[in-house]
Amino acid sequence: MITAGVDVGAETVKVVILKDGEVLASSIVKAGLDRQKSAEEAMGNALNAAKISKSNIQKITATGIGRKEISWATDMVTEIAAAAKGANKLFPSARTVIDIGAEESRGVKVNADGKVIDFAKNEKCAAGVGSFVESMSRAIETTVEQMGPLSLKSDKIIPMNVTCVVFAESEVVSLIHAKQTKEDIARAIHEAIATRTTSMVRRVGIEKDIALIGGVANNPGVIERLTQHLGTAPLVPKDPQLVGALGAALLAAS
Amino acid sequence: MEWVATWVFLTHKWGPSVPKTTKARYPTKPLEGWKHCKELRLQHYKAFITARDEGKAIFTGSGDGSQILVHALHDSLFLSGEPYGASIGGDPAASDAFSEACEARGFARDLDSYMRNYLGSMYLDRYYFGGPFPRPDFVFSFHVCDTHFKWYQIVAEHFNVPTFGIDIPVSGRLSDRRESRQEYLASQIYDGIEWLEKTTHRRFDDERFIQVLHNLTETESLWGQICIQNQAIPAPLDQRALFTLYFPGFMLFYQPETPAFYRELLDEVKQRVKDGIAAWPYERARILHDSQPPWHWMKVFRIMEQYGGVSVGSQYAFCGGCSFDVDDQGVWHAPKTIKERGIVLQSREDAVRFLAEWEVGRLMFSVFCGNADDKNRQFLQMVKQWHCDGVMFHLNRGCEGVAQLQLENRLAMIEAGIPVGSFEGNMADHREFDEAQTIDRIESFMESLGLTKLELA
Known part of the structure; x- marks a missing residue:
């Protein structure tokens, strides 16, 4: 299963694409006034790096202060839940x-x-x-x-x-x-x-x-x-x- | 079934168009008593506009107890500062105008926001419900919070009217030195009666005094029974309703319409429990709330509801309108009325003693004691009896008194294994409120309870 996480922060937008729980690609771009556009750019960079297309991603979860601005996310979680899950994966x-x-x-x-x-x-x-x-x-x-x-x-x-x-x-x-x-x-x-x-x-x-x-x-x-x-x-x-x-x-x- | 609501959620443009639905778990319907309650409240505030023409006395002070003695003298209108300040707090534009008028006179911005709204309204001579600010004939105030009596001292000086304060003793634990505290309060009540007779040139009517006490305990008993009904799953009432419905019991207990209204409301709530009617049809978790809400942003409860979290009560709404009886096991019961206690009040002495005991024993006053033990115990009991899954603390910068033990209470809940969330705000000053941060904190708390956002249209 291919999934993506989009973290729309105050300074930067970060994207991580996973395949079966392992990182396929990631990207970071500076967050502009138009967060949606910045997120599109970050997602585009990550997709290029992963050599896949958008349609290959089954689920996209947005987090971060600007998560509600990402209309194409299938789900949202707060920064707290995302931080806890991500840190737990890296440092159980x-x-x-x-x-x-x-x-x-x-x-x-x-x-x-x-x-x-x-x-x-x-x-x-x-x-x-x-x-x-x-x-x-x-x-x-x-x-x-x-x-x-x-x-x-x-x-x-x-x-x-x-x-x-x-x-x-x-x-x-x-x-x-x-x-x-x-x-x-x-x-x-x-x-x-x-x-x-x-x-x-x-x-x-x-x-x-x-x-x-x-x-x-x-x-x-x-x-x-x-x-x-x-x-x-x-x-x-x-x-x-x-x-x-x-x-x-x-x-x-x- | 008709009540099973279904919403279709549109999925993102890349994914398959699989409709997501959230089905209601319980039936719901509007509360019939709601409109009547709002009318009672509005009637009370509108009455100040015509009070002078009708020859009614107006007095002002803190809380609710202040009026128990005054109603034994004559029909009068009591402008209680806190609910009035809360009404203004619900309207950010008015609150801005009033609090800034108060601050322009040198009052610090971090003082009680109810007080700043009230004083600003007084200084601008603009009554929030219409017309000029109702000039009081005198100030007569029971108070548990030291700063509150200073508030009414300012009012008395502004209008150059006489003032009298009765200090309800709160310190240590509610059970500490109970008898001496009752005696201290009773002695002030006698002084207050004497002062009222001299000030108003009216005779203090002991029969009316005793009748007011009967009304008080009947009203509080009914409110307590209504709160107890909310232990049912699903909760028949939510926190927003409770914050509104407690107003008649808090402010209008002396008039016969109030127990009559509460009897009807109790019947309606019992019927809702019997029929399984929920305040929020998606109830999945039950939350205890702490402190006054941000009146300008009651959406705080809506955010929880979007995750299926229902705020089912709070010490403020429960105990603000009722002094619960607590049995030897610590279980809360609706308080018995004077009659149900088998007490016969035959004289002023009987009535004063009863009033002093009643006021000193109020569970609500635990927040002012400066000792977290009582409030911690109360919270643990409320969580148990009202079947709560967590506690949400509104860290309220607008009320130093209610806020003073909150972080200790929070720690006590954590130690007891009860999930807690918190958000910062101000009950009646929207300038100290950050909507985006608050939503984020509530959503994080809901997620930590294992809840996901409901798929609602």
């Missing part, structure tokens, strides 16, 4: 899944079958998610990709009273004026994300193993800080941003 031992995307972060407690037991999300604040890193990278005149490596060069913890992205930017500006290095500021930003995320995940209870997924899991600076706060290194898959789409594709097949 994981009982806690941390998913940090561009717009939202989530903590999910799962059982051995990948069923959601409890979950928590960030509330009305981007100060613990990917768009925060992006915004702060601009403030210190670097790129998102460089934030992690920069952060790992620092051995200093500068506290940030992060209550929201706007205030955080003011704090970063103050740190620049205080002649703090880019490396130290990058680490402070990741520290802020890690404390916020850990606090949120504690609401559902932290149980090992812990899987870290979502685009922010590509950032080694966040992983380093989260490892400190969680007291254990999270399991991070290759292509962590595709796990939601993978979960959706698995749910489509189930």
Whole structure:
């Protein structure tokens, strides 16, 4: 059976195509204002890579914040269910899944079958998610990709009273004026994300193993800080941003 | 069968056109008492517009208990701040205008949203149901929430009218120092009676007082019986109905129309149970709700229903209109009336003692105690008796009092193995509500209960 998962996120649209539970192809494209169009493009890329046509796909499940915009999806699931299922496939031992995307972060407690037991999300604040890193990278005149490596060069913890992205930017500006290095500021930003995320995940209870997924899991600076706060290194898959789409594709097949 | 509704779902353009159907599990029909209830509510609020012409006194204050004593003096109209603020909260445009008028006078945006709606309406001199804001003759308020009496102090100062507050003691556990709390409340009730006589220049009529208490317990007993009926599967009433239907019992218990209405409603609900009539024909899971709802977005319950989740009750709707009797095993029963208790109230002293005992024992007040134990126990009991599959917490930023124990309650449910979901919002200020996030949280919770979205047109 061939199924597909489409994860329509705030920053990117991800598609995973599965055949009998194994990945045939995947793709990621930047999400434009027209999510449907972005999803079509992502699906087209994945179909080309898989060398199949749309008609070969039996079921398509959409997830992500823009899932309701995908008219051609046969089903929808929430990001929570998709994250749990995808993480369970990659790391069956994981009982806690941390998913940090561009717009939202989530903590999910799962059982051995990948069923959601409890979950928590960030509330009305981007100060613990990917768009925060992006915004702060601009403030210190670097790129998102460089934030992690920069952060790992620092051995200093500068506290940030992060209550929201706007205030955080003011704090970063103050740190620049205080002649703090880019490396130290990058680490402070990741520290802020890690404390916020850990606090949120504690609401559902932290149980090992812990899987870290979502685009922010590509950032080694966040992983380093989260490892400190969680007291254990999270399991991070290759292509962590595709796990939601993978979960959706698995749910489509189930 | 006629009631088995079938909807056809169009599949995606690439797939085969296989129609998907969701069949109703239970029959349903509209509740006949609904319209009457809405009329009673509207009559109450419209009465303020003509009260002056009819020579009726108007007073204002918190909750419902405030009016028990005043109705022993004369026929009067009581503008209770919380339900009035909730009415405004259901209308985002009005709520914006009123709360912003209040905030423009320096009130913080994170204060009680009922209060901001009410005070804004007062400052703009615009009564939500028409005409100018009803000027009270005096303020007389029972209160369990400290900030609430400050609210009515502001009202009294604004209109330059006399004010009196009765503090219902809540702290620790409901069972703690019960007798001394009753004595403390009773002593204030005596002071309140004296103050009312001096302020209104009317004699406090003990016979009327006792009659009001009889009406109160009869109304609450009937409401309790209606709530108990909702233990049936399928639930004959949903949460939206309960939030509306409890209003007469909460606000209008003193008038004979209210127990008469509840008797009819109880008969209707019993018949629905007997006939298996469901509030939502697709009931697949039963959810207990916590806190006031976001009145501006009652769709919160519709989202659950799209998955077959039916909110069958809440402490707020159950206990806001009724002080349940709890037996030695912790089981909730509709409260007995004064007569059913075998009590004969013959004097003011008897009546004051009874009122103090009744008010101090209200299960609803557990939320204000600052100790989660009572509310946790109540929740576990409600989940059991109303056969709930999970609890949905509205983390309500609009009411500090009701919100104060919610996260502890949430943990207690999780420890007991009861699935919980939550969403953030505000009961009467839509500016603090994120629709997309709320839908996402509810849908995630429904999925975690193993429910899938119904295929509805």
